[in-house]
Amino acid sequence: MSSLQAEKPNLKLLYLRLTDSAPLIIAHELGFFERYGLRVELQRETSWATLRDKLIGGAADAASILAPMPLTLKQTLPNCDEQLLSGLILSCNGNAITLSRSLYEALDDHPEGTAAALKAHLETRSADGKPLTFASVYPFASHTLQLRHWLSSAGINPDGDVRIVVLPPEQMVDHLRRGDIDGFCVGEPWNTLAVQEQIGVIATPSNTLMPAMPEKVLAVTRSWHDANPATHLALRAALLEACAWLCDRSQRRDAVAILARPEYLDLPAATIAASLDDELVAPDGQAPSKNPGWHVFANPTTEHGRPTEKKARELLALCNEIAPTDNNATELFCSDLYQQTLDFIRHKALHQTRTV
């Protein structure tokens, strides 16, 4: 089987304006989808909840979504019989926690870091004032987990000492500018943009908090997978190739120019370039610092792209701190589908070498 008969060659894929939507955009622009016989239309969405509902409702075939999303669907859509499953983790890490400049400037230097400084600051605030508000992008997102972990690590109670709300990624910077929120945890390039527009300071990138945390996965509904197994395989193969392409750092410069375009992220290339170059931008024109592994994309030579039950279990254990989760959901991370993709790609490569 070197070429696939896709049941459904014309597909619509959903994504948000984020740097780690790159695998979809690169696969589209560089012809990886076509190589596997797929014609793909990409559709940009604003909010994770809307994207989720469109995917469940069949308005699209597949999407790049938050890794915990398929695992916690029962909690967010309690009456929904449909399931989301994934056979490919597209990327790990890619987020950061950013504080508003005014909050950051109100903090005193603390030897144990920004979170500890925030704890000290909270103790001096009057109890009757408006609580500090932080934003995440979805209730069950790595962002919420990272934010809660960061707060808890300094002894701040995420459920009582601060308020956590949900906002779409692309609205974070505007809400921070308006003072509606005091900080956020969001995917790139929105942290970099907040710093470059001088309204925020990055407190910590997500990868130093929780290394190699699965971030975005390719998801389809179970009924879609059952009806289109070969199309799904072709889709995973094309996207895994795009992820591997993104692992080659010399190629990321080309990716930046594509991502920056109006139809995709619609942001300055310099804003998108920072995290893809592993650069943590600093306020007031100070030199950036290095943050290795800010985006870790899937690669056939590593295990980052493999959705295992163990990874699902670890994510669920963390989500369980927010609300009780369903432990049977671990089967929605399909390691066997990932293995199938690897076998298929290798077989294809072998076949091509032979015919040459």
Next chain:
Amino acid sequence: MTTPISILLVDDQPERAAMVGEQLTAAGYNLLAQLSSAEGLLFQVERHRPDIVLIDIESPDRDILESLSVINQHNPTPVAMFSARGGAEFITSAVEAGVSAYMAEGLSAERVAPAIEIAMAQFRSYQHLRQSLQRTQQQLDERKIIERAKGLLMARKNISEQAAHQTLRTLAMNSNSTMRNVAEQIVEHLQTPAK
């Protein structure tokens, strides 16, 4: 009779909101409030404790409703919902109509579905209304440009209205194009002053 289901409606399209609100009230639902944006939505939800919150699926404001489960895990009010009454079909038609809904804990999907169906129907007819308005506008524009082209032809070629109309029609037929396209070309060509 049991107390009617209470509803909070969030819609930035005032005409559509009025349509939905009217139908819901007529069907006996208790419309608590109609908001044009999610500003203060959390406060409104805490104050009114609605059974259902209805909101445009494309509204980024709806994410604030997703917050409720994070803010307070014991919050008795809205849990995110997309009912599977009749399986995925219900979700599919809700997505197509552009309605998303959140319901309070303890309510059954069967009980809230009729209210959501009313909203879906109103969202759809609003959509049709807008499309037909657009069509009417296009027809008006088309008539205008054709009249203008005829006027220019009459003035420049010194021909009758009927002859101008005939000219346009022949040109359209010969070039396998529409009267509108031909009219646009003529206007563009003739309105530039002769050199």
